[in-house]
Amino acid sequence: MYVAVKGGEKAIRNAHKLTAKRRRGDTSVPALTLEQIAQQLAHSVARVMGEGSLYDETLAALAIKQARGDLIEAAFLMRAYRTTLPRFGYSTPVDTGTMLVERRISATYKDLPGGQVLGPTFDYSHRLLDFALAAEDDGAEQPVEMTDNDDQAMPRVTDLLGDEGLMEPDPVSDGGTPVGDLTREPLSFPADRDLRLQNLARGDEGFLLALAYSTQRGYGRTHPFAGEIRYGEVEVEFFAEELGFAVTLGAIKVTECQMVNQFAGSAQAAPTFTRGYGLVFGQAERKAMSMSMVDRSMRWQELGEEPVAPAQDVEFVLSHSDNIQATGFVEHLKLPHYVDFQAELDLVHRMRTEWFEKREQQEQGGAAQEAAQ
Amino acid sequence: MSETTVEDRTGKIPDVSPKNSSGDRKKIMATLAAATPEAVSGKYENLALPSFDLVRQPETGLVMVRGRMGGTGSPFNLGEVTVTRCVVRLETGETGSAYSLGRSKKKALHSAVIDALWQRPETRALIEKDIIAPLAAAQQTAKETVRQETAATKVDFFTMVRGDN
Structure with missing residues (x-):
C-alpha cells in the first residue's frame, strides 16, 4: 500500500550535496576526466554501454563518474537518458x-x-598485481610490435x-518478418x-x-x-x-x-x-x-x-x-513502507495474542487434568 | 586519431574521383562521419564559407543497431547508438546532409555544409583535396596501425617433435 508522505526534503537535499562531495573526494587529488575514464576504464565503459543498451563512450564515462563507479547505477543513467531522445530508426544489420x-x-x-x-587480452597473464602501474611515472608510452599485415x-x-x-x-527469416524490440x-x-x-x-x-x-x-x-x-x-x-x-x-x-x-x-x-x-x-x-x-x-x-x-x-x-529492473525492485525495499509495516505489525501482535491465549488455555487444561487424576 | 598525419603507411590514397553518384557521396559522408568533431571543425574553419539555410536543425537521436543471429541469420536488435544529423541548403541550391555517431551538433552542421559544398561543381575538387583526402588518409593510417599491431599478436604454431631417446 502506498500513501503520500511529506517530510525529508531538507534531509534529501543535504544527502545529495553530501553525495556530491563524497563523489569528488579529496580535492587535492585531480578530478577524473571523461576522456580518462573512456580511455583507461574501457571494460567498465563497455559494460555500461552494453547493459545500458546505448553505445556512446563519452556518455558512459560520464555515467560512471556520476555513479562513483557503480556500473549498474551508471547503466541505469544511460537507460534514463535514452528516453529523452527521439528514435531515428533501425540500422541495417552490422556485418x-x-x-x-x-x-x-x-x-x-x-x-x-x-x-x-x-x-589485447588478460588471457595468458599471471594475475599478479603490477606495481609499476602504481608508480608515479606510469603513463610512459610502451612501444608495441607491429607486423606487416598480410591482409x-x-x-x-x-x-x-x-x-x-x-x-x-543460421536461421534466415523472409525480409517481411518484424523484428521484436x-x-x-x-x-x-x-x-x-x-x-x-x-x-x-x-x-x-x-x-x-x-x-x-x-x-x-x-x-x-x-x-x-x-x-x-x-x-x-x-x-x-x-x-x-x-x-x-x-x-x-x-x-x-x-x-x-x-x-x-x-x-x-x-x-x-x-x-x-x-x-x-x-x-x-x-x-x-x-x-x-x-x-x-x-x-x-x-x-x-x-x-x-x-x-x-x-x-x-x-x-x-x-x-x-535485466539488472535495471532487478535493482529497481530489490532496492525499492529501501523506500518507506511504514503503512505496510504498521499493518503487518498489527497482524503479528494479534497472532501473538491469540497464540499466548491458546497456550495458556492448554496449560490450564493440562493442569486441571493432572489435578483430576 | 591525428588528422595531421597525411601520409598513408601503405601509400594508398582513397579513391574520391569527381563523379556525382550516390556511392561517392556516401564515401564523402562516411569520411566526415568517421572524423572527430575537432578534425572536422579544423577543416571547416579554413573554408571560405558560403551562406546557407538550415533545412533541418542539428538534432541528436537514437538508431537501434541490429545484428544477425549467428552472424548471417535473421536480424535482432542489439542496442542503440546516439546519432546526430543535420541538413543545410546553400544559397546556390545544393542540399548537404550529415549523419554521424555521437552527439556533436557542431560536427553535424559542419559536415552538412562540407557535403553541400562537395556537391557544388565549383568547390568539389577543393573539398576533396583539402578536406576529404587528408581525413580519409588519417583514418586509413589509424586503421592500418591497428591492423599491424594486431598482426604482431598472431600465433605461429609449431609442433614439438618427440625424440625416442
Whole structure:
C-alpha cells in the first residue's frame, strides 16, 4: 500500500550535496576526466554501454563518474537518458564478417584462414598485481610490435564448418518478418529468438555468467566449444529515406562469440553441430561467451531437448536478466513502507495474542487434568 | 586519431574521383562521419564559407543497431547508438546532409555544409583535396596501425617433435 508522505526534503537535499562531495573526494587529488575514464576504464565503459543498451563512450564515462563507479547505477543513467531522445530508426544489420578485427581466436581450429590473433587480452597473464602501474611515472608510452599485415581474410569459423554441412545454418527469416524490440513492447512469452538475443545483449553480465557456468556444471546438457570469439570495429549503416541510400554513421566496437555444441540429430535432421550466439557492445568476452551459452540453452524446444535446468527456462532467464529492473525492485525495499509495516505489525501482535491465549488455555487444561487424576 | 598525419603507411590514397553518384557521396559522408568533431571543425574553419539555410536543425537521436543471429541469420536488435544529423541548403541550391555517431551538433552542421559544398561543381575538387583526402588518409593510417599491431599478436604454431631417446 502506498500513501503520500511529506517530510525529508531538507534531509534529501543535504544527502545529495553530501553525495556530491563524497563523489569528488579529496580535492587535492585531480578530478577524473571523461576522456580518462573512456580511455583507461574501457571494460567498465563497455559494460555500461552494453547493459545500458546505448553505445556512446563519452556518455558512459560520464555515467560512471556520476555513479562513483557503480556500473549498474551508471547503466541505469544511460537507460534514463535514452528516453529523452527521439528514435531515428533501425540500422541495417552490422556485418561482423567485415570487422576490423583486433582479436580473433578459435578453440576449435588451430589453423584457420586469418589465423589466431590474440590482440589485447588478460588471457595468458599471471594475475599478479603490477606495481609499476602504481608508480608515479606510469603513463610512459610502451612501444608495441607491429607486423606487416598480410591482409588475409578472416571468415567466421562457423561459415567454414557450414561449408561442409556440419554446422546448422543460421536461421534466415523472409525480409517481411518484424523484428521484436523490447524498447517498444514489453517482454511477453513465448519469446522468439530475436527478443531473447536483445534481452541477453543488455542483460546483466554476472547473471548470464552464473547461468552459463551452471550449464557447464550439469544443469542442462551442454558441452560447448568456443568456435570463435572476435572483437573489433564494425561499421553501422542507416538507410536515410531522404537521401535514398544507406549512410555510414561510423564504427562501433563489438565482441562476437560463436559457441559450438554437438547435436545428435533426430529422425528429420542428421547429426550436426548447433550454435549459440553472443554479440555485445565493446570488448566484453565474458559476457559474449555467457550470452552465447545461454542462447543455446534456451533453444531446447526447437532442438527437441528436455527442459531440466534454470538456464533453459526462457521465462525465468529473460525475466531476471535485466539488472535495471532487478535493482529497481530489490532496492525499492529501501523506500518507506511504514503503512505496510504498521499493518503487518498489527497482524503479528494479534497472532501473538491469540497464540499466548491458546497456550495458556492448554496449560490450564493440562493442569486441571493432572489435578483430576 | 591525428588528422595531421597525411601520409598513408601503405601509400594508398582513397579513391574520391569527381563523379556525382550516390556511392561517392556516401564515401564523402562516411569520411566526415568517421572524423572527430575537432578534425572536422579544423577543416571547416579554413573554408571560405558560403551562406546557407538550415533545412533541418542539428538534432541528436537514437538508431537501434541490429545484428544477425549467428552472424548471417535473421536480424535482432542489439542496442542503440546516439546519432546526430543535420541538413543545410546553400544559397546556390545544393542540399548537404550529415549523419554521424555521437552527439556533436557542431560536427553535424559542419559536415552538412562540407557535403553541400562537395556537391557544388565549383568547390568539389577543393573539398576533396583539402578536406576529404587528408581525413580519409588519417583514418586509413589509424586503421592500418591497428591492423599491424594486431598482426604482431598472431600465433605461429609449431609442433614439438618427440625424440625416442
